[in-house]
Amino acid sequence: MCLAVPGKILDIYEINGLLMGKIDFGGVIREVCLTYVPEAKVGDYTIIHVGFALNLIDEKEAMETLALLDEISKQDLSE
Amino acid sequence: MKYISEYRDAHRVQTVIDEITRTVSQPWVIMEICGGQTHSILKYGLEQILPKELELVHGPGCPVCVTSLEMIDKALAIAAQPDVIFTSYGDMLRVPGSDGDLFTVRASGADIRVVYSSLDAVKIAQENPEKQVVFFAIGFETTAPANAMSVIHAQKLGLNNFSLLVSHVRVPPAMHAILGSPDNRVQGFLAAGHVCTVMGYWEYSPIAEKYKVPIVVTGFEPLDILQGISFVVKQLEKGSYEVENAYSRVVSYEGNQPAQKIISQVFEDCDQKWRGIGNIPMSGWQLKPEFKSYDAADRFHVQRIKPTESPLCIAGQILQGLNKPFDCSAFANQCTPEHPLGATMVSSEGACAAYYRYGRST
Numbered sequence: 001m002c003l004a005v006p007g008k009i010l011d012i013y014e015i016n017g018l019l020m021g022k023i024d025f026g027g028v029i030r031e032v033c034l035t036y037v038p039e040a041k042v043g044d045y046t047i048i049h050v051g052f053a054l055n056l057i058d059e060k061e062a063m064e065t066l067a068l069l070d071e072i073s074k075q076d077l078s079e
Numbered sequence: 080m081k082y083i084s085e086y087r088d089a090h091r092v093q094t095v096i097d098e099i100t101r102t103v104s105q106p107w108v109i110m111e112i113c114g115g116q117t118h119s120i121l122k123y124g125l126e127q128i129l130p131k132e133l134e135l136v137h138g139p140g141c142p143v144c145v146t147s148l149e150m151i152d153k154a155l156a157i158a159a160q161p162d163v164i165f166t167s168y169g170d171m172l173r174v175p176g177s178d179g180d181l182f183t184v185r186a187s188g189a190d191i192r193v194v195y196s197s198l199d200a201v202k203i204a205q206e207n208p209e210k211q212v213v214f215f216a217i218g219f220e221t222t223a224p225a226n227a228m229s230v231i232h233a234q235k236l237g238l239n240n241f242s243l244l245v246s247h248v249r250v251p252p253a254m255h256a257i258l259g260s261p262d263n264r265v266q267g268f269l270a271a272g273h274v275c276t277v278m279g280y281w282e283y284s285p286i287a288e289k290y291k292v293p294i295v296v297t298g299f300e301p302l303d304i305l306q307g308i309s310f311v312v313k314q315l316e317k318g319s320y321e322v323e324n325a326y327s328r329v330v331s332y333e334g335n336q337p338a339q340k341i342i343s344q345v346f347e348d349c350d351q352k353w354r355g356i357g358n359i360p361m362s363g364w365q366l367k368p369e370f371k372s373y374d375a376a377d378r379f380h381v382q383r384i385k386p387t388e389s390p391l392c393i394a395g396q397i398l399q400g401l402n403k404p405f406d407c408s409a410f411a412n413q414c415t416p417e418h419p420l421g422a423t424m425v426s427s428e429g430a431c432a433a434y435y436r437y438g439r440s441t
Contacts, residue, residue: 003115003299003428004221004273006082017235018198018228026080033198036224036338045082047276047329050168050218051196052225054276055335057082062328065306066085073094 004049006057009034009042023048082328086300095305096128099312106132107315108264109308110257110400112250113271114141114428115299121437123301129308136264136400137433139253139353140271142218143170143426144398147352148386150246151176154215156381157244158184158191163379164207166200167215169193174425177387197229204233204241213375216243220274223247223364224338227345230366230373242375245365248351250274251282252362257399258290265400267311269297269304272326277342279334283322291320298326345370354422355395392421397430404434405441 007023012034014020019034023046030051034040037053045057085091111117117137120126126135139145155176158165165181172181172193185191190210194200197214204212216226226243233241250271257263270283275296283294293314297307307325314321324330342364351363366374391409396402404410404423414420416432423429427436434440 018232033228035228036335038337047273049221049273050225051198054224054273054338055329058328062082065328069091069094072098073090076094076097
């Protein structure tokens, strides 16, 4: 139930006073509500749950985590 | 797909497994709160590749599983009424009530529709002004922003034929209940990443402090889960008990402020019954008095319900991490996903359904 999936914002618009958007989930396009991420821009990645974007994905944090892991892995190989 | 494939990368997974193996020196019991994480752990066989010292127990974070039987019976009673369109997330239709499920009621002619989002239910209400449209608003903090917005939106549209049957539950009170129990075995927690996406993780420091357990905010992909476990194990071995975030690309300390604002505008804390566990004080949300006119339980007068649970089902012990699904005498014989006796076998995120699906019979 609390699974939420990442998707890329393709378009942002308003319907009946609600901020909405078209999201690409790896090829599947759906309309979702963007009211809780008013700072969203086209091209951003977001986490979607039951038709609502819950947050934007922080690319810098994502890159740092992966870079750290790859660093550990390199050290392991050289040991 | 970006932000998925990197977190399923076998090489990186092995790096974290090696790190955990190097760190562990004694047995530890770690609970993942969220049913989505339970499902990932079994799907990818993570519990089988971790060092044998680590035992993962599965928490109550499956809203389909913990929605009280009484609430399911109310849903069945409302859905059966004429001129009602009952809308729900799909998972709820097969949850057994005292006498049948929503599918049974639909087979008898009721208009029951599965929706992807609470806003779809509002749209159905707009399109069917002669009908009463009820949305089954279940879930943890993750689902609350959507459910709260449906009320705000219905109010803005001036709809008087839309209401919610609310059964909301919250994670922190459940953690208090588990850790405060004399039978508790849990020594460290993976906190539910998407609950924290909404709420942040400021609520967890007092829990970590009080019970001296490390709590790590954790995501859902294999690499995310192993990183969460790695953070917990490092703390357990050191004897520290802090709140850490292993899902920082999505979760911030404060959480989503606009979402929290709407939740607190629409809902207030209340005592809540959890299926299989019982009452947990102030563990739920109900509509605030100013939104009571949107409460389906009031609108349809279904207060007097006397539920009866299957005597065989031990879902309550499983949801508290006291037993595993295969400890149940009914598991995989009288109780299967096709004929579930309890809700942990119904939802795809329920521990029993996950054990059944991925063949963990011992």
